Amino acid sequence: MLPFASLGRKVASGISLLMKQRKVRRSLAATVFFVILTLLISVDFMPQKVDLQLGDVSREDVYAPREVEFEDKDKTEERRQIAAANVEPQYEDNEQASGAVRQDITSVLESIKVIQEQGDLSNEEKEGRLRSLLHFSMSEQDLAVLARPGADSLKLLDTELNKYVAAAMEKGITQENLEETKKSIVTGIKSLHLDNAYINLGQGLTNYYLRPNKIFNEIRTGALEQAARESVPPVMVTIKQDEKIIGVGDVVKEEHMKKLEALGLTRSLASWRGVVGTALLVAILMLVVLFYLYQQNREIYKHAGHLYLLGIIVVVVLAVAKGLLAIDIDTWRQLDAQLGYMVPLAAGGMLIAILLDSRLAVLVLAIMSFLLVLISGGRIEFGMVGLISGFAGVYSVSKLSQRGDLVRAGLYTGAASVAAILTMGIIGNNSAGLVLSSGLILGTINGLLSSVLTIGALPYLESTFGITSSVRLLELSHPSNPLLKKLLTEAPGTYHHSILVANLAEAATEEVGGESLLVRVGAYYHDIGKIKRPYFFIENQMTSDNPHDKIAPSLSTLILTSHVKDGLELGREYKLPKDILDIIEQHHGSGMCSYFYHKALENNGAENVNEDEFRYEGPKPQTREAAIVMLADSVEAAVRSLQNRTHGRIEGLVRKIIKDKLLDGQLDECDLTFKDLDAIANSFLKVLSGIFHSRVEYPDMSKEMERRKNRNAGSRKQLAGKNPAQ
Known part of the structure; x- marks a missing residue:
């Protein structure tokens, strides 16, 4: 057993190592999604409504759940065969055949005449020569008669036989009427009242030499037959919704089976050809999406988790569609046939738009709408409604600005669904009552269901795949x-500082095309580590007593730099997204605490101070968003401490801070360009000019207040000195 156990461990180890390879995992996931999608589209998992075979007696009434039009292939083929059979055969004339036949007959008769007139030959010799001349057999009695001279009989036979042959050739001899023509000519010969030997001679000559002068043209005839077949239109059979297909006690006939098959009521599993075709279609559509991502959004293409998320959303939405279409409501078959309008394709589109990309959502939504048509057995109206409502959902969530937008997206989706269902009902000539009921009820449910599914699934998908959506940021x-x-x-103080940093950072991010909402939220939380020791940071010191005056610069530096680590711990405790934690960790980079560094130099001398001890641990900003928060943080703090804040001094300070960060290498690992840095500086100045603008000096109001006080006092004295009786 030990060798087998060792072999098992080696195999398990090999599989484990194989699964750790990125390409293997992606290929395995793609295969799983491919198989699931193929099965969802091509296989009916729900029990069949009827179980009838040809010749069975039905035990129930079967009604059509929906309107279907299908081709009766047997009747179509029967009509096409009739059309092909009615095509006249096409022949080509052989002009040489008529002359050749008559020449051959005349030549034989002349040779017989010559033999008859040879007097130096005995009858036996003449019979022998006649036997050699003729290529068909004749009796000895006939040969004996033909050996004796009979010029008149030969001449009459020659004349009449050639006349009959010429008439037949002129009429046309084909392979089909050859035998009939031979019989007709022989009948004419028999009417000549000749000796039986000459009659038999004429019959033999006719049977041997007569041949068709019209040759059958198979190619032309086949082309005409094919044209006749193609001219016959398919025999279409229309089954109306709720039409009775078969009743209780009826014997199942071929026409019943055709209708049941067209409605999909007799097949539990798709044929292998259908499965193969569906598999090829799914493979092509998956390649289309991957090619689009490779060309247009390489970040999602390279991120395996995002691809898994995309596959899960598509599979779940189509599985919901499969379940809705399988619902059977006996009490209301009309509603049963309309449940495809409730398929929440818009939920899939909104989730993809929120979590991944809006343009990708449009492409995948179009593909899911097409697959819904296949799942529903060709119900194009379901796919069109899903497509239109999905577009409305994607558009409504493409620019989320507040949490209520998700609810509003559900309303937009529902309204679009109602309008699309009403339109498709009018096109399909459905009854007004059915159109209104299905449109208003199912369309509204579609919108609400899409919104509920989106809101409910969003937090789980975000946490599972580590995606920070705009909804979470809001x-x-x-x-x-x-x-x-x-x-x-x-x-x-830190809270107020964070609000100002957020304003600066958001304005700058909009200028350089980054994620402005992420930057704003990241700026709100970038200094949450200061909550642990708030009074060690100057913005929170309400008095002139500064605790840093009582401790060493190195300890002050340790306290200041630790707010990054404290912020990470606090952020993880409150389950902040990774993107926000990255901004918290990187918003100081590996920058230096310059004030305490220079203070240490003054106290201890340059030889006793290690510069690295006065720097943050990093890492440097890895994204433009983190870098912008770092710049906004530094600029806000510096401008706040600036005296006499004129526009020129603020601009000089802003550009100096950005230059210092650049020269210190803090921007080396992000993708900001010099053009971006100039745009960031200009946006900072616009915001700062609104915050620290010059104000109009108010006049001294003390003298005016004193004047009004004296005037009011004088008025009261005048009123008191008057006589009340006056």
Whole structure:
């Protein structure tokens, strides 16, 4: 057993190593999604409604759940065969055949005449020569008669036989009427009242030499037959919704089976050809999506988790569609046939737009609509409604600005579904009652279901795949968030500083084309680590007493730089997204605490101070968003401490800070360009000019207040000196 156990461990180890390879995992996931999608589209998992075979007696009434039009292939083929059979055969004339036949007959008769007139030959010799001359057999009695002279009989036979042959040739001899023509000529010969020997001679000559002068043209005839077949239109059979297909006690006939098959009521599994075709289609569509991502969004293409997310959304939405289409409502077959309008394709489109990319959502939505048509057995109206409602959903969530937009997206989706269902009902000539009921009820349910599924699935997908959606960012940006409330109450100065940094960073990000909402939220939380020791940071010091005056510069530096690590711990405790944690970790990079570094130099001398001890641990900003927050943080703090804030001094300070960060290497690992840095500086100046603008000096109001006070006092004295009786 030990060798087998060792072999098993080696195999398991090999499989484990294989599964750790990125390409293997992606290929395996693609195969799984491919198989699931193929089965969802091509296989009916639900029990069949009827179980009837040809010749069975039906035990129930079977009604058509929907309207279907299909081709009766047997009747179509029967009509096409009739059309092909009615085509006249096509022949080509052989002009040489007529002359050749008559020449051959005349030549034989002349040779017989010559033999008859040879007097030096005996009758036996003449019979022998006649036997050699003729290529068909004749009796000895006939040969004996023919050996004796009979010029008149030969002449009459020659004349009449050639006349009959010429008439037949002129009429046309084909392979089909050859025998009949021979019989007709022989009948004419028999009417000549000749000796039986000459009659038999004429019959033999006719049977041997007569041949068709019209040759059958198979190619032309086949082409005409094919044209006749193609001219016959397919025999279409229309089954109306709720039409009775077969009743109780009826014997199942061929026409019943055709209708049941067209409605999909007799097949539990698709044929192998259908499965293969569906598999090829799914493979092509998957390649289309991957090629699009490779060309247009390489970031998603390279991120395996995003591809898995995309596959899961498509599979789940189509599985919901499969389940809705399988519902059987006996009490209302009309509603049963319309349930495809409830398929929440818009939920898949909105999830992809929110979590991944709006343009990708449009492409995948179009593909899912096409697959819905296949799943529903060719119901194009279902696919069109899903496509239109999905477009409305994607458009409504493409620019989320608040959490209520998701609810509004559901309303837009429902309205689009109602309009699309009504339109498709009018096109399909459905009854007004059915159109209104299915449009208003199912369309509204579609919108609500799409919105509920999107809102419900979004948090789980975000946490599972580590994606920070705009909805999650909007939730984090709300002032009622517990962590922001904690920052406001325990470190109010830091909270106000974070708000200003967020304004600066968001304006700059919009200029360079980054994720402005992510930057704003990241700026809100970038200094949450200061909550642990708020009074060690100057913006939270309400008095002139500074605790750093009582401790060593190295300890002050340690306290200041530790707010990054404290912020990460606090962020993980409150389950902040990874993108926000990255901004918290990188918003100082490996920058230096210059004030305490220079203070240490003054106290201890350059030879006793290690510069690295006065730097943040890093890492440097890896994204443009983190870099912008770092620049905005530094600029806000510096401008706040600036005296006499004129526009020129603010601009000089802003550009100096950005230049210092650049020269210090803090921007080496992000993708900001010099053009971006100039745009960032200009956007900072616009915001700062609105915050720290010069104000109009108010006049001294003390003298005016004194004048009004004296005037009011004088008025009261005048009123008191008057006589009340006056």
